[in-house]
Amino acid sequence: MSLLAVRDLKKNFGALKALNNVSFDLEEGEIVGIIGPNGAGKTTLFNVIVGIYRPDGGDVVFKGKSVRNLPPHRICRTGITKTSQVVHPFLTLTVKENVLIALMFGRNLTKKASESKAEEIMEFLNIADVKDMRSTQVSLAKRRRLELARALGTGADLILMDENLAGLNPRELEEGMEIIRELKKRGKTLIIVEHIMQAIMGVCERLIVLSYGEKIGEGLPVEVCSDDRVIQAYLGEKICSV
Amino acid sequence: MRKQIVWIAVFLALLLVPALKLEGYYYRTLSMIFLWIGLASAWNLTSGFTGYIDFGAVAYFGIGNYATALLMTKAGLPFFPAVVISGLLSGAIAIFIGKHTMKLRGAYFGIATLAFAEAVSQIVLEFDRTFHITLFEGSHGITLPIAHDETFFYYTFLVVVGLIVFVVFLTDRNKFGYALKAIKEAENSAELAGINTQRSKVSVYAVTGVMIGVLGGINAYWLTYISPLDVFSVTHTIHMIIMALFGGIGTVFGPVIGAVVLSIANETIGASLLYTYLLMLGVILLVVVIFVPSGFIGLLSFRRFRK
Numbered sequence: 391m392s393l394l395a396v397r398d399l400k401k402n403f404g405a406l407k408a409l410n411n412v413s414f415d416l417e418e419g420e421i422v423g424i425i426g427p428n429g430a431g432k433t434t435l436f437n438v439i440v441g442i443y444r445p446d447g448g449d450v451v452f453k454g455k456s457v458r459n460l461p462p463h464r465i466c467r468t469g470i471t472k473t474s475q476v477v478h479p480f481l482t483l484t485v486k487e488n489v490l491i492a493l494m495f496g497r498n499l500t501k502k503a504s505e506s507k508a509e510e511i512m513e514f515l516n517i518a519d520v521k522d523m524r525s526t527q528v529s530l531a532k533r534r535r536l537e538l539a540r541a542l543g544t545g546a547d548l549i550l551m552d553e554n555l556a557g558l559n560p561r562e563l564e565e566g567m568e569i570i571r572e573l574k575k576r577g578k579t580l581i582i583v584e585h586i587m588q589a590i591m592g593v594c595e596r597l598i599v600l601s602y603g604e605k606i607g608e609g610l611p612v613e614v615c616s617d618d619r620v621i622q623a624y625l626g627e628k629i630c631s632v
Numbered sequence: 633m634r635k636q637i638v639w640i641a642v643f644l645a646l647l648l649v650p651a652l653k654l655e656g657y658y659y660r661t662l663s664m665i666f667l668w669i670g671l672a673s674a675w676n677l678t679s680g681f682t683g684y685i686d687f688g689a690v691a692y693f694g695i696g697n698y699a700t701a702l703l704m705t706k707a708g709l710p711f712f713p714a715v716v717i718s719g720l721l722s723g724a725i726a727i728f729i730g731k732h733t734m735k736l737r738g739a740y741f742g743i744a745t746l747a748f749a750e751a752v753s754q755i756v757l758e759f760d761r762t763f764h765i766t767l768f769e770g771s772h773g774i775t776l777p778i779a780h781d782e783t784f785f786y787y788t789f790l791v792v793v794g795l796i797v798f799v800v801f802l803t804d805r806n807k808f809g810y811a812l813k814a815i816k817e818a819e820n821s822a823e824l825a826g827i828n829t830q831r832s833k834v835s836v837y838a839v840t841g842v843m844i845g846v847l848g849g850i851n852a853y854w855l856t857y858i859s860p861l862d863v864f865s866v867t868h869t870i871h872m873i874i875m876a877l878f879g880g881i882g883t884v885f886g887p888v889i890g891a892v893v894l895s896i897a898n899e900t901i902g903a904s905l906l907y908t909y910l911l912m913l914g915v916i917l918l919v920v921v922i923f924v925p926s927g928f929i930g931l932l933s934f935r936r937f938r939k
Contacts (some may be wrong), residue, residue: 400764442823471826478823480813480817482813483814495825544824
């Protein structure tokens, strides 16, 4: 049985079909990338899976149970959360408090029990040096890490990363990719939305291509990026060969 | 930690004040200050911590007033049980109202709560005339039995308000408080972190409702006469908001300081020069919102931070 099964998912905004019968499966421990042009429905797909939007049709089955129509906090506790493209930390709280909140509520721990785990997560993501700073005061790269730290804090098995690597310099990007590989070793399953093909090709084991709300391709990264439809819809040029 | 000791010392000192055998005026003034500390703190617990600015908080004050008045005069209950029931009733109504209004964000929540408070006021005012019965007594108001001396209310307010501030203090550092602060900062992120935002919001709103309801109940017995236009007056809500803003919204002791300063200003300037006082309130509100959005407390911690 797959960890996540997305079945014929539909989401409309008025007349716009943001998602139109999107289906795919995800195995435990996989890293899957989702690519596609702006407006393809990538972020909408994430928001439907985590429960921020309600789907207009189809189903999301996680660990064998439908999570459709559950509110985000319930879905989070069953094991799915996401990092947002536009970072939304709890601004006036410190970095550490941000992580503590995810631990306390995502895993239903006491504040005391969360402390050591928060330290561990911040250490792992290399943000321990700014733990007592307000999240408004830290750099974009660290705020993106903070988003990830919160996602890890909730204890979710499946993390949806929405452009978590955007806007980073080459060194930060390399670090980010290393963290993703490390997360896989720790048993996490990841879906990554990203425009940086270097990052996508570097960490993803499988790609799904969306365009205008429909899935137009799926497969190994090298296969997908040499597919003519994908090149036409998104890549624009051939960036790899089989 | 030192700060907490100061506040505890202040509380203990206030417990001993009646030993000085002061004139009644001082007890009345101090009781009034306590009442406002309680109201501003209770308001702050919901609105300061979650960022849902309640413009209808006076509804629970009025409900508390009327519930206690009716329970004492019509049901013949003693004061303390009447106040407890009033608080619970006020909290129950807050759960119902909160469930529906706290799905609204920003100004819409403010408008909905303001409308609710006005509606309750009108119901109490017009109910008897509409249904041809005698319950709320309409604009005549209700007169309560006179039984106790000034120190009784002094202590009742002091203990209840001390408890309210203590609850706010605890909430500021416990898990539930973190849920509220997370909601204030980024509600979607709070959900994604596993917080049941709706339940947290409605819970804290209910607690605020109980607190304000209890204060209303004590107020009714203290004043011995209540009328709808007085106890449901929107200026009470505005006072709670300004006091909390002035002292520091979302902090524990900010609303306490705001309530003390503005109650004294109201008592001194407001009594003799009403319009000067109202003008002053307006100016204070503008200055605080534009220049020191974190209030008096924020000003203090900013200075400490710079050193």
